[in-house]
Amino acid sequence: MFQLHPRLAQDTFRLGDWPLCRLLLMNDVRFPWLILVPRQKQVSEISELAARQQQLLMTEIMAAERVLRTAVPVDKINIGALGNIVPQLHVHIVARQHNDAAWPAPVWGHGAAIPYNKTQRQRIMPKLQQAIDRITW
Amino acid sequence: MFQLHPRLAQDTFRLGDWPLCRLLLMNDVRFPWLILVPRQKQVSEISELAARQQQLLMTEIMAAERVLRTAVPVDKINIGALGNIVPQLHVHIVARQHNDAAWPAPVWGHGAAIPYNKTQRQRIMPKLQQAIDRITW
Known part of the structure; x- marks a missing residue:
């Protein structure tokens, strides 16, 4: 059965x-930042998915980008599959702005996350939904 | 007509x-690091490609990973489409090792590139080819 990695569960x-x-x-x-996690057991690399699932993953990455573009301002989309720390396969789709906290550096490993407060969360969640x-x- | 961005041409x-x-x-x-550049004019985001090309891009990313796994040691594959500095769409496929110069941080923006010397280049190029x-x- 699929179980979300505890670190991903905690951070999202x-x-x-x-x-x-x-x-x-x-x-x-700091960044409108979506993560896609294939609901598969023990998969660490995109290449471990079946070819049909790889194609579906691309489709869902593009859908996640559309969600971001509809909900928040976007200057550039950053997409990444790293998994150097959390081994469960997950793909980052991040809305970047030219004046964001890390621009033009990648968001990964850039300083510490600033959690949403209740007001901020109540603002973004309905837009994303x-x-x-x-x-x- | 497709023209490779001068910065990509210079660095690869x-x-x-x-x-x-x-x-x-x-x-x-420091890192066995492939880059895929769709031979299209003025494309900055994967989402600007036609759906069929997006699927083909996924197929070619998986092929680039196979090339790395055949040619060099790989502990983890890192895949990224950022383009915050070079606007021409390009996808990074990087062979990471647990003892490499940046592990577990991303390679992007991590210190300065160390160019291959002639011997190193003559060693890796035939393996990749x-x-x-x-x-x-």
Whole structure:
């Protein structure tokens, strides 16, 4: 059975399940930052997925980007599959702005996350949820 | 007509052309590091490619990973599409090792590249080329 890695569970809010992946929001108010986690057991690399799942993952990454573009301002999208620290396969889709806290550096390993406060969370969650509701499979 | 961004041309060696992308080797001996550049005009985001090209890009990313796994030791593959500095769409596929110069941090923005010397280049290029020759489309 699929179980979200405890570190991912701790660092994120759950947004929902798509055909292949669980969709998460990183709890870091510095960057609108989604994470896709294929609901598979013990997969660390995209190459371990079946070819059909790899293609579906690309489709879901593009859908996550559309969610971000609908919900928040975006100057550039950053996409990454690293997994050097958390071994469970997960893909980052990050909305970058030219004046964000790390620009133009990558967000990974850049300072410490600043968790959303209640007001900030109540502002972004409905926007993301509305954008997610527009995605059809 | 497709033209490789001068910064990418300067920082890499050309390995060949695949159906969608030009395949490059980053000139940084610290990490075996491939770059795929779709041979398209003025594309900055994967989402700007047609859906069929997005799927082909995923296929070529997986092929680049196979090339690395055939040619060099790999503990983890890191994949990233950032483009915060070089606006031409390009995807990084990096072979990471637990004892490499940046582990477990991302390679992007980590110190300065160390160019291959002639001996090092003559060692890795045939290995990569042989691995590339095994890929069929």
